[in-house]
Amino acid sequence: MRTTVATLAGAVLLAGGLAACSSEAPPSAPPSAPAVTPVAETDVAAPAASGDQPKGITYDVARIPLGAKLSTGSSVASGQTTVELEVSGLLPNTKYGSHVHTKPCGAKPADSGPHYQNTKDPVSPSVDPRFANAENEIWLDFTTDAQGAATARATVKWEFRKGEANAVVVHAAHTSTEHGKAGTAGDRLACLTATF
Numbered sequence: 106m107r108t109t110v111a112t113l114a115g116a117v118l119l120a121g122g123l124a125a126c127s128s129e130a131p132p133s134a135p136p137s138a139p140a141v142t143p144v145a146e147t148d149v150a151a152p153a154a155s156g157d158q159p160k161g162i163t164y165d166v167a168r169i170p171l172g173a174k175l176s177t178g179s180s181v182a183s184g185q186t187t188v189e190l191e192v193s194g195l196l197p198n199t200k201y202g203s204h205v206h207t208k209p210c211g212a213k214p215a216d217s218g219p220h221y222q223n224t225k226d227p228v229s230p231s232v233d234p235r236f237a238n239a240e241n242e243i244w245l246d247f248t249t250d251a252q253g254a255a256t257a258r259a260t261v262k263w264e265f266r267k268g269e270a271n272a273v274v275v276h277a278a279h280t281s282t283e284h285g286k287a288g289t290a291g292d293r294l295a296c297l298t299a300t301f
């Protein structure tokens with residue numbers, strides 16, 4: 106009888122242990138990294154002389170080599186938007202800035218227009234930190250690893266207005282936050298057309 110009770114208790118403990126294990130999230134999906142839906146992914150090319158532009162463009166092959174890969178994705182959950190940018194084939198151990206811009210990429214770096222803003226700054230260019238900040242825009246600054254790869258992620262408390270966010274631009278420096286320079290990040294080195 107004693108043996109039976111002990112065996113039963115052991116079986117209950119074992120079952121409880123198994124149930125606890127199976128309800129745990131797999132270690133490959135930390136809660137801080139929500140899954141994003143792919144929006145655009147491409148290897149960058151030089152701008153076309155005329156006609157349709159490639160989806161990913163490098164304007165500076167010394168700092169964003171031809172064939173470097175840019176991919177972006179986004180997700181929306183309870184009014185919050187997460188945007189992710191993954192890069193590879195860039196310079197190793199290098200700081201870059203990045204943001205979501207309003208227009209698709211074009212032959213010229215300026216073609217992607219200003220940063221997408223949730224609350225639009227009535228003044229243009231927007232360099233006022235009350236509007237040009239990481240809560241009102243999507244900032245995806247990153248520093249590459251020794252292989253020239255990086256992942257950046259931003260989460261904001263709003264959703265894109267349809268049709269108004271159309272590119273991710275990679276800049277030459279991390280983004281400034283000081284008055285009069287807020288939101289600026291140096292030259293536009295590359296651009297990925299992405300319809301959010």
Ligand SMILES: [Cu+2]
Nearest residue numbers: 203204274276
């Ligand atoms: Cu930008």
